[in-house]
Each structure stands twice: as structure tokens, then as C-alpha cells.
Amino acid sequence: MTLPVVKAGIVGATGYSGAELLRLLKEHPQAEVTVVTSRSLAGTRLDQEFPSLRGQTDLVFSEPTAEALAACDVVFYATPHGVAMSQAREVLEAGTRIIDLSADFRIQDTQLWSEWYGMEHACPDILKEAVYGLPEMYRDDIRKARVVGNPGCYPTAVTLGLAPLLKAGFVDVDTLIADSKSGASGAGRGAKVGTLFCEVAEDFKAYGATGHRHLPEIAQNLDALAGTETDVTFVPHLLPMVRGIETTLYANLKSEALDADLQALYEQAYCDEPFVDMMPAGSHPSTGMVRGINQCRMALHRQGPKRVIVLSVIDNLIKGASGQAIQNMNLMFGLDETAGLMAGPVWP
Ligand SMILES: NC(=O)c1ccc[n+]([C@@H]2O[C@H](COP(=O)([O-])OP(=O)(O)OC[C@H]3O[C@@H](n4cnc5c(N)ncnc54)[C@H](OP(=O)(O)O)[C@@H]3O)[C@@H](O)[C@H]2O)c1
Numbered sequence: 245m246t247l248p249v250v251k252a253g254i255v256g257a258t259g260y261s262g263a264e265l266l267r268l269l270k271e272h273p274q275a276e277v278t279v280v281t282s283r284s285l286a287g288t289r290l291d292q293e294f295p296s297l298r299g300q301t302d303l304v305f306s307e308p309t310a311e312a313l314a315a316c317d318v319v320f321y322a323t324p325h326g327v328a329m330s331q332a333r334e335v336l337e338a339g340t341r342i343i344d345l346s347a348d349f350r351i352q353d354t355q356l357w358s359e360w361y362g363m364e365h366a367c368p369d370i371l372k373e374a375v376y377g378l379p380e381m382y383r384d385d386i387r388k389a390r391v392v393g394n395p396g397c398y399p400t401a402v403t404l405g406l407a408p409l410l411k412a413g414f415v416d417v418d419t420l421i422a423d424s425k426s427g428a429s430g431a432g433r434g435a436k437v438g439t440l441f442c443e444v445a446e447d448f449k450a451y452g453a454t455g456h457r458h459l460p461e462i463a464q465n466l467d468a469l470a471g472t473e474t475d476v477t478f479v480p481h482l483l484p485m486v487r488g489i490e491t492t493l494y495a496n497l498k499s500e501a502l503d504a505d506l507q508a509l510y511e512q513a514y515c516d517e518p519f520v521d522m523m524p525a526g527s528h529p530s531t532g533m534v535r536g537i538n539q540c541r542m543a544l545h546r547q548g549p550k551r552v553i554v555l556s557v558i559d560n561l562i563k564g565a566s567g568q569a570i571q572n573m574n575l576m577f578g579l580d581e582t583a584g585l586m587a588g589p590v591w592p
Contacts, residue, residue, distance in 0.1 A: 250577050253279035253316035253340075255308045255323055255331075258293060259433050261345050262322035264566035266290070270300060272584030275573065277301075279316055281308035314338035318576070320569055321345060324432075329366040332391065336370070341576060342391045343569045349374035349393030350461050360457050377572040378465070379581065380404060380517055386575045394572060395465075397564025398424050398458045398480060401491040403465040404520055404540045405556030408513040410469040414501035415552065418475040420466065421494040425481040427531070430489070430560045438482075450481045487561055488531025493554040506544050506552060518582045519563060519571065529557045532592065538567030538585045 252269060256262045257280035269277050280290055282305040290303040306312050310331055313319050319335055321328035321344040328344035335342055342349075351357040352372070354365040365371060375382055375389040378400065386392060395403070402422045409415045428439045437443060459478050466474040483490075497504075507525045514520040520540045523529055527543035534541055540563050545553040558564050567585055574581045 247274050250275045250573065250579070251278045251315065251317045252276065252573070253281070253313045253319040255281045255313070255319060255321045255327065257290070257305065257322065258282040258285055259322050260429050261561055261565040261569075262320075263294060264561045265320050265322060265569065266294070266297065266301075268562075268566055268570055268584055270297075271587065272570065274577075274579050274583055275570075277303065279312055279319075280305050281312065283307060310334035310338065313340060316340050318343060318573055320566075320573075321348075322566070325361050326363055326366075329370070332367055332370050336390055341389070343377065343394055343572050343576075344392070345394045345565055345569055347393075347396065347457065347461070349391055350376060350395065350399075351464060353460075353464075356460050360460055376465075377568065378403060379568075379571055379575060380407065380514075380520060381465070381468070383575060386572055387578070389576060392569075392572045392576065394565065394569045396458045396461050397426065397430055397489055397558065397560035398422075398456075398478070398491070399461045399465060400564050400568065401489050401540065401556045401558045402462050402476075402478065402493065403469070405491060405493045405542055405554040406466060406495065407469050408510050409495060409506070409552065409554075410466060410474070411513070412501070412504075412509055413470070413498070414504060414506070414509070415495035415497055417466075417470050417472060419494070419496040420474055420476040422462065422476060422478040422491055423481075423494070424478065424489060424491040425483045426489045426560055427483050427485040427487040429487045430564075431482075444482065444484050447484055448481065450479050453479050456480050485531070487559055488535060489558050489560045489564060490529075490531055491556045493556060495552055495554075496550045497552055502549065506546075510542070510544060519567075519585070527555075529555055531557050531559070532589075533557065534559050534563065534589060536562060536590045537587065538562045538571060539589075
């Protein structure tokens, strides 16, 4: 019996997350990339830009027009914010579904979105039906969605790390701290002084300490999990490495939860999740343990009577972007959720 194959388009296939979609979908048993777009390289063979794919593809970059994308079953937007929402209506009208890796369909409050992203939302009606693509939170809704707003990389690591504690009501929701560090690929492939080798190598710094664009998205998730307004401090840092996010999360336990078995709480919460690995108590997960794979690995620690610490690591380009997007595609098209996503990590 031949299995149905999902025809996928990638808008922004020259970028880092677009390239990771290409690499992962190439191995997917039930998906085929049929359209790759780039405004700057339209007409160029894909393997000319990515010699690592020589011998494996005959695709040629095209312009990102709605007509070119209409023949796809699903389009991944691996583009800066503002692109997916400007094309969404036409693409949906052609019967094509959308997985947007940018922030266009992540935040339901359009006014808040405009404040952080500096533009009006182009299609609030489509935003309303869009589902936030964190399968561990919204799996059933994702299955039915026409539009998925794929989560940001930091919000994925933070949300998965705090979810069991918040759902159980075990922590004071105004004591949450997310101290997050990312490799430089998180900033995308476009040339910027801040991510030049000489600026990043042998250096380490925080940025966005007074407020980063992922803060409202993190707050939206944590509020939903806690069922009340939370107060989270989120500070991202730029690491002198290519990929990976390590997030150290802090919270104060409520007095009634001081003796709770938190390790059991987390193991129970994630035992059926194919892409979340609760490590043994006392572990220290590292970014190298998830390099190139769709996994969030985490571990719990206690310090002092009240403080709980969660260490959460992901690959920003995989569970933080392209792998999670494929996980969402699998759900949307009724495929095995893990299809194409079970390759092992690259280590060392
Ligand atoms: N990097 C990460 O770790 C990460 C993680 C989670 C989410 N994201 C999000 O995913 C999206 C892509 O990120 P990235 O890091 O892969 O970006 P990137 O490396 O900078 O690539 C951006 C891609 O978008 C295309 N593009 C730019 N402007 C466009 C436009 N107006 N219309 C059509 N295509 C356009 C570019 O190609 P052309 O200019 O040739 O068309 C390029 O292929 C962003 O929204 C980012 O915030 C990234």
C-alpha cells in the first residue's frame, strides 16, 4: 500500500530554519518538498546554494507567490514576521494549510502584538482561528487547524520547563524567572554586526533585559497554564556557539507543595510525550544532548527550602523551530506525530 504524501512548500528556504526544514523533510516518509522560495535566489538550483544537498534534490528556488504555493498541501513560512500574514488569505483560499514559524500567528491579542512587532496585524480574523503550535499543550486543536503559529524558540524551552509546576498550582506565579541562553543561529542568517564571528566568539552577554519580543508569548503560555495572570522575568543571552538553547528556570514553591514529589510530577506529565525527556533527578542537560533533534530535555533541582530550579534544553532550530513545525504538520495531516523526526543527535 502506498502511503499518502503531503506536498510541502517552504517560503524562506535559504534561511536557517528553512534549510533545517529541507534537511528533515528529505527524510520524511510521507512528505515531499515541492516548492522552495527565495526572492534573492529565484531561478537558482537549491543544491547550488546548499552543496550539502547535492545529489539529493532537483528543486529550484522560485518567487514566493501565492500562485506558486497553491499546489501545496501545506506551506511553511520560515520568514520574518509580517510575511505569512500578508499572504495567508490567498493561500488558505487555495485550500493550502499554513505553518508559520514567525510570530504572526502566535499572540492572540492584536494590540499587544502590534506593540511588540511594530505593525498592524493584517488578518485578525485568521489569527483568531490560528492554533498555537505547541503540541504538548494544544495537540487536539492542532490536528484540526488550518493555520498554526509555530512557537518561538525561547518560549518552547520556557513553557515546557514550567508547565507541570504551573498546571499543578505548586508555585507562586509571581516568582518565575527564565534565564535563557541561545546560540547565534537564533538570530537568523541575514548579515548583522551583532552576530559576526568576531562579535560573538569569546564573548557572552545578555540582551533584551528590559523586554524581548518573546516575553508576551511566554506570558501568554504561562498564564494559560496557571489559569491566572503570572509575572515572569525573562532575560535572554547570546552564547558563542551556533545552535542550542539552555534555559534555567526558577520559581518558589507554595508552602503546601514543599514536600511534593516534583520528579514524579514531571515524569508523569511527560511520560507519553515523544519529544520531551524528563531526565533522572539531579541531571544537568546540555545543548549537545539535543543538537539536531526534536527534543526538549529537562531536569529538576531544589535549592533551599522553597526554590525549585528546572533546566531545559532544546535545539533552537529543531524543537525551537523546524522540528516542531514538522511535528505540527504530522498532527494536522493525521500522520504519526514522530514521522521524520526520530533521527539521533549529532554528538560530539
Ligand atoms: N533561527 C531560529 O532559531 C528561529 C527559531 C524559531 C523561530 N524562528 C523564526 O523563523 C523565521 C525564520 O527565521 P530564520 O532564522 O530561518 O531566518 P533567516 O535565516 O533570516 O531566513 C529568512 C528567510 O526568509 C526569506 N525572506 C525574507 N524576507 C522575505 C519576504 N518579505 N518575503 C518572502 N521571503 C522572505 C529569506 O529569503 P529571501 O530574502 O531570499 O526571500 C530567507 O530565506 C523568523 O520569523 C524567526 O523569528 C527562528
